[in-house]
Amino acid sequence: MKEQIASKVLIVDDLADNLQALDALIRHEQRLVFHAASGEQALQLLLEHEFALAILDVQMPGMDGFELAELMRGTERTRHIPIVFTSAAGRELNYAFKGYGTGAVDFLYKPLDSDAVRSKVNVFVALDQQRHEGRRQVAELEQSRREQQQLLEELHVTQAELQRSLRMRDDFMSLVAHELRTPLNTLFLESQMRSLQLARGNFDALGPEKLPAMVARDRRQIQSMIRLIDDMLDISRMRSGSLSIRRSAFELIGLLERVVSDLALQAAGYGSSLTLRAHAPVHGCWDEFRIEQVIINLLTNALRYGNGKPIEIGVDTDATGEVRIDVIDCGIGIAEADQQRMFEPFERGSANGEAKGLGLGLAISRQLAGAHGGRLSVASDGKTGSVFSLTLPLALAPV
Structure with a gap:
């Protein structure tokens, strides 16, 4: 069952005894009653709270009840609040006519009829409860609509x-x-x-x-x-999640020399050549078989899409404790829009209008680079070749 929101009622009178008596008459466990001894105090409360009903005494020093009602009707925040006037003045002054003219819903003469006051307050509090319930239902419907829309999109x-x-x-x-x-x-x-x-x-x-x-x-x-x-x-x-690596210490340049030698015949078949730039030995701790797998994949791709032009392999170590192997070709290049997509499984490039392979090599190679704590990236202007860079950390102990 939904928790009921307490309705707020404002009573305004310059006499404390009148406020206490009216409070005792209309107070209820699901109702909050606020007191104001002047029109100015009432305006301050009206700015802070949303009231179900305002009961205003007509005759007050300073700002009287009619003036307060005029101000309430002229403000967007308070113009909807029902107003009931109370007055001890005689009926011959015709205050009721003026009160209805300011937009009041009722006018009560003192001494107040207890049953009449309770009945009127109950009516407006019930309307306020219905308004709150309507808002809650609308909010729930809107929330339900948003959730359904989200589910539909998902x-x-x-x-x-x-x-x-x-x-x-x-x-x-x-x-x-x-x-x-x-x-x-x-x-x-x-x-x-x-x-x-x-x-x-x-x-x-x-x-x-x-x-x-x-x-x-x-x-x-x-x-x-x-x-x-x-x-x-x-x-x-x-x-x-079961792709594993087995690290051991080995020398990287020797592995690259061996791969270049093994692929020399394949490179000649493409009308190309493989050149490894001279570099001092680089010792590290990686999975030798998996690193060789990545290098072979990068070189095979470079031969396949390199337009028969020479391919270079460069090695660079820096102060960050990493080694970078660059495979540089002068082939067809890779458009910027394709440079990340190509690392997804089953994404294949096209050589001479024909797609080659299963499109798994680069996806596997990037995963293997990450498993070593490294990364695999590509740089290309989309026209004059590409540079694939495998970066690996040097300071890893065998596991």
Whole structure:
């Protein structure tokens, strides 16, 4: 049950005995009665409180009841307050006519009829209670409307997210099938060709001088599928919060030299080259496998979108106790609007109008950088290449 708000009643009379008598007559547990001994005191109370009713004595020194009523009717805050006049003057003075002319709802002559006073006060207090209840109900309705509007907006957002998730799921399944089909098709065709050569007895086609190239081709296709599967596993671990790292002490420049050497042939295939700027050894404590994974991803992306131009890897250490590895390409660049979006899962760039990969590498790489207490960022003017920067803290102990 809602708690009832106490209604406020103002009584104004210059005689204290009259105030006390009227107070005793109309006081109630759900009613607050305020006293004013003059028109000036009444105005001060009217500015501070919202009253259900004002009972004004007509004949007061200074500002009389009629003057107070005129001021109340001329002020927005108080013009709605019902006014009841009281007077000990004779009826022949016709004060009642003047009182109604000022907007009073009633005029009572002294000595006051107790039942009549209580009845009139009860009526106006009841109206005030109804007004408060109406306001409360309107406020509750407005609050309910706002909550419903918020729920509706949240529902629309959830619905949009669900639809986006469904689209992403469908796109992802299609993407995985497409990306896996390429190496699988190559392996299948290679297998078919070898079977055909064997069936024809053409063993020279499978001779020792050709086997290394065959094995190398098979290895590349298998490694491509393994990378795809590893990326899918990593993105799953990221979302479950189980993507872990295993730190150990190692030297960073040696790792970069090894990666650059391993990717040299791939870079040549793109018509590009990889150059590691000279730098003194940098010792730190990170997960060597995961750092290599990030570097390979950054270099592979740089080759893919670098327009066949040379790629540089720079290393910088500073007084803050961090090392920064920059992968610098002179390729197609990245628009500012895409520079944060590209770190989201399944967001893919386009090389020569064709999207490549699953769009997981950068999302995983940023997560791995954060797991090391570092960060992965990109800078580009959108026209003349990009710089991807992996920043890692140096002073981390093995865990």
